[in-house]
Amino acid sequence: METVFTTNISYSGYLSEAGLPLQPLPEWAHTADTLVRYYRNMVLARQLDNKIIALQRTGQIGTYASQLGAEAIDIVLGDLMNSSDVLVPYYRNHALQMLRGLPMADMLSYWGGDERGNASVGMGEDFPNAVPIATQALHAAGVATAFKIRGEKRAAVTICGDGGTSKGDFMEALNVAGAWQLPVVFIINNNQWAISVPRSLQCGAPTLAQKAVAAGIQGEQVDGNDVIALHESISDALHRAREGKGPTLIEAISYRLSDHTTADDATRYRSNEELKAAWEREPIKRLQTFLHSRGWWDEVQETAWQNEVGQIIQQGLTEYLQRPPQPASDLIDFLYEKLPDALKEQRERLLRNAQPGGNHHE
Ligand SMILES: Cc1ncc(C[n+]2csc(CCOP(=O)(O)OP(=O)(O)O)c2C)c(N)n1
Ligand SMILES: [Mg+2]
Structure with a gap:
C-alpha cells in the first residue's frame, strides 16, 4: 500500500491571551498605526453592539445577532479588503459592513425591520445579509466566477459560522471554488456554537479547515481573537485570490460571548465556566494589554476614544x-x-x- 495524499492543517497565533508575543511579530506590527486602528475599531464595534442590545430590550430595534467576541475578524477583514473586492456576508458582520461603507443608520434600520437598510447605496457591490445558513457561500463562488471570466484582480469574501459548514451549500461552494480555482476567500467564524449545538456535535473532524482539503483548496486555522494572526492569514488569502492563485479557507477560532440572538438564552444550554474561560481569550483586552506594553495606548487615549465612540453611536442612532x-x-x-x-x-x-x-419604533 502506498500513501497517495497527506496534508497538514496549520494553526497560527501571535499574541497570547495575556497580550504577549508568542513568536517574532511581522514587520507591520512593529509600529503603532495599524494595531491602534484595529483596537479603536474593535472598541467602537463592541460599544455599538452593547447599545443595540439595549435598544432591542426597550423595543426600539428587532431581534438582533450580537457580534460580541467576533470583533477581530470583522475589523481586520474590513481593513484589508479593497473597495473593489466584494463582500458576501452573513448576519453577524455589522462592523465589517460599516467599515465597507454601510452607514450605521442603515445597519440599524435593517435590524429595526426595515429592509431598505439592507439595500443601502453605501454597500456598493457588496451583498446584503444572508440569513439562510451558508447560501452566501455559493453566491460568493458565483461572484468569483464572474471575476475570473472577466480577468479582474478582485476577491470575493464570504463568512459563515461553524454550523454553516455542515450545509450542502458550503461544500458545494468549496467544490466549485477548488475545481475552477476561483478568487474567493471563505472565512469560518468558528464561535463554538450554532445556537444550542456545540462544535463537538457539529462535525466529526478535528478541524473545520480540513474541509478545504477535499475540495483542493488551502485550508488553515487561525486564532480569531488575535488581530495579528488574522491579518497575516487574511492578507495572504486576499493576495492569492487577486493574483489568480486560487481560493483559501480560513477557520478563525473565536467564541460567541453573547446569546445566539436577543431571542435566545444561552444559560439554558452552556455553562458559566465555559463562558468565563472564553472571556479570558477575547480579542480586545489582549490587544489593549499589548498596546499598553509598547507605550502605544494609555488611559487618557482610552477615555477620549470611549467618549468619541459614544458620540459617533449617538449620531447614528439619532439618524435611525x-x-x-x-x-x-x-x-x-x-x-x-x-x-x-x-x-x-x-x-x-x-x-x-x-x-x-x-x-x-414603538
Ligand atoms: C437554512 C437555514 N436553516 C436554519 C436556520 C436557523 N438558524 C439560524 S442561525 C443558525 C445556527 C447557525 O450557527 P453558525 O453557523 O455556527 O453561526 P453563528 O450564528 O454561530 O455565528 C440556525 C440553524 C437558518 N437561518 N437557515
Ligand atoms: Mg457558530
Missing part, C-alpha cells in the same frame, strides 16, 4: 430613530412588475389604514 417608517405598501410594491388586480385592492386598503407617522 428620526427616519420615517417604511410605507405599508412596500409589502406589495416589489413583488410584481405589474400588480394583479386583487393586490391592487389590498394595496389601497393598506395605504388607507396606515397610521400617519407609523409605529416603526
Whole structure:
C-alpha cells in the first residue's frame, strides 16, 4: 500500500491571551498605526453592539445577532479588503459592513425591520445579509466566477459560522471554488456554537479547515481573537485570490460571548465556566494589554476614544430613530412588475389604514 495524499492543517497565533508575543511579530506590527486602528475599531464595534442590545430590550430595534467576541475578524477583514473586492456576508458582520461603507443608520434600520437598510447605496457591490445558513457561500463562488471570466484582480469574501459548514451549500461552494480555482476567500467564524449545538456535535473532524482539503483548496486555522494572526492569514488569502492563485479557507477560532440572538438564552444550554474561560481569550483586552506594553495606548487615549465612540453611536442612532417608517405598501410594491388586480385592492386598503407617522419604533 502506498500513501497517495497527506496534508497538514496549520494553526497560527501571535499574541497570547495575556497580550504577549508568542513568536517574532511581522514587520507591520512593529509600529503603532495599524494595531491602534484595529483596537479603536474593535472598541467602537463592541460599544455599538452593547447599545443595540439595549435598544432591542426597550423595543426600539428587532431581534438582533450580537457580534460580541467576533470583533477581530470583522475589523481586520474590513481593513484589508479593497473597495473593489466584494463582500458576501452573513448576519453577524455589522462592523465589517460599516467599515465597507454601510452607514450605521442603515445597519440599524435593517435590524429595526426595515429592509431598505439592507439595500443601502453605501454597500456598493457588496451583498446584503444572508440569513439562510451558508447560501452566501455559493453566491460568493458565483461572484468569483464572474471575476475570473472577466480577468479582474478582485476577491470575493464570504463568512459563515461553524454550523454553516455542515450545509450542502458550503461544500458545494468549496467544490466549485477548488475545481475552477476561483478568487474567493471563505472565512469560518468558528464561535463554538450554532445556537444550542456545540462544535463537538457539529462535525466529526478535528478541524473545520480540513474541509478545504477535499475540495483542493488551502485550508488553515487561525486564532480569531488575535488581530495579528488574522491579518497575516487574511492578507495572504486576499493576495492569492487577486493574483489568480486560487481560493483559501480560513477557520478563525473565536467564541460567541453573547446569546445566539436577543431571542435566545444561552444559560439554558452552556455553562458559566465555559463562558468565563472564553472571556479570558477575547480579542480586545489582549490587544489593549499589548498596546499598553509598547507605550502605544494609555488611559487618557482610552477615555477620549470611549467618549468619541459614544458620540459617533449617538449620531447614528439619532439618524435611525428620526427616519420615517417604511410605507405599508412596500409589502406589495416589489413583488410584481405589474400588480394583479386583487393586490391592487389590498394595496389601497393598506395605504388607507396606515397610521400617519407609523409605529416603526414603538
Ligand atoms: C437554512 C437555514 N436553516 C436554519 C436556520 C436557523 N438558524 C439560524 S442561525 C443558525 C445556527 C447557525 O450557527 P453558525 O453557523 O455556527 O453561526 P453563528 O450564528 O454561530 O455565528 C440556525 C440553524 C437558518 N437561518 N437557515
Ligand atoms: Mg457558530
